[in-house]
Amino acid sequence: MLKQINITLNGVERSVEIDERESLLEVLRDKLYMTSVKHGCGVGECGACAVLIDGVAIDSCIYLATWADGKEIRTVEGFEQDGELNAMQEAFVEEGAVQCGFCIPGFLVSATELKETNKSYTRDEVRKALSGHLCRCTGYQKIVEATEKGLEKE
């Protein structure tokens, strides 16, 4: 069930041979080495594998790689520009939002998606936007505060 797909990965056009039975998570990690994308629960409950597909956050563990054909995929590897972290990455560092760090790439994906809408959000809305991610270390407070700070940047 092999197939060639073409994607734009972090701004670069890539052609990759996949098996139609593979998840996008497997292809990103094992074939394209985007290891910021974490394999957490594998069933769409923890959000550690979230990536931006055409600008929208999706859990890549339950997304067939074949569906990504022709789409623009962004992972945390592509967030920094010219050696500069994006606003959300900076805010997460400044606020100390990271403990073990396993869940953080997923949170950054959703936080960056939020930032790119250029809208303002209430705390409740921020919490709702991040509610598809589980963190077992932080208790979420610092992550929410960092996201709010990131939204205010620039």
Added chain:
Amino acid sequence: MFDISNYREALSVKDAMTYLKEDPSSMVIAGGTDVLIKVREGKLAGSSLVGIHKIDDLKGICKDANGDIHIGSLVCFTQLEEDEIIKENVDYLGKAGGTMGGPQLRNIATIGGNVCNGVTSADSGSMLVCLNANLKLSSIDGERIMPISDFYMGPGKVDLRAGELLTDIIIMKEDYEGFTGKYIKFSQRRAMDIATIGCSVMLKQKGGVITDFRLGYGVAAPTPVRCPVAEAFAVGKKATEENAKAIGEKALEDVMPRDSWRGSKAFRQQLIKELARKAIEELAGLRGGQDA
């Protein structure tokens, strides 16, 4: 890698119907948030799948000349919640969908999948049952339209025949016009959880009297259900706190909740009464507070 025996990508409704006809054992996969989980768990391991993910014709929401609302089966919950036609006419359906899972799931999980998965806890289920939604089921041999309440046959069982594809969910004008509605989901967490009880209420009132009333539940029976006894009881009653309470109690005659690890039967009965009361009080303007 998922344990899938065959995968065919349909790029049009006709493709999908053809592939389903050619392999009657095959199953439809839309957003994949239920199907891929079941493949992973083993329940659907080895399935032959027809992917409909890329069929743009099924991703629209429109209102026809009669005022009936058509929701394509591939509309995802984020789209449903943000759509202007939905917001203007049946915002409570969009909001019900907005309680499902978390944002990443709502970005891909579809309303058609939620219905065809056939579970009683589906967050769009009880509201669609209240809206008397009709489902258009298309196959290469023709199409049929059936009420959603007939479509639900049992836990995880729906009247989707081999070769059929759910293409359209239709809400008639008379089923939404003039109604206010509210869905309250009770769950252990506010996100990424399945309802312990989901309660859908639709109400019309005139001069402080309830003139039309619909009540539906998820997880109160093997499928999403309406409450004919409570509904008949409610119509003609004054919209008061006492009556809201009485209607909630009456609903117990319509439902058959059971014990599960998520909640006991007794707890569910309590929720069934209370959630209806809360929703009615809010819709009738009897309380100012904000609810879940």
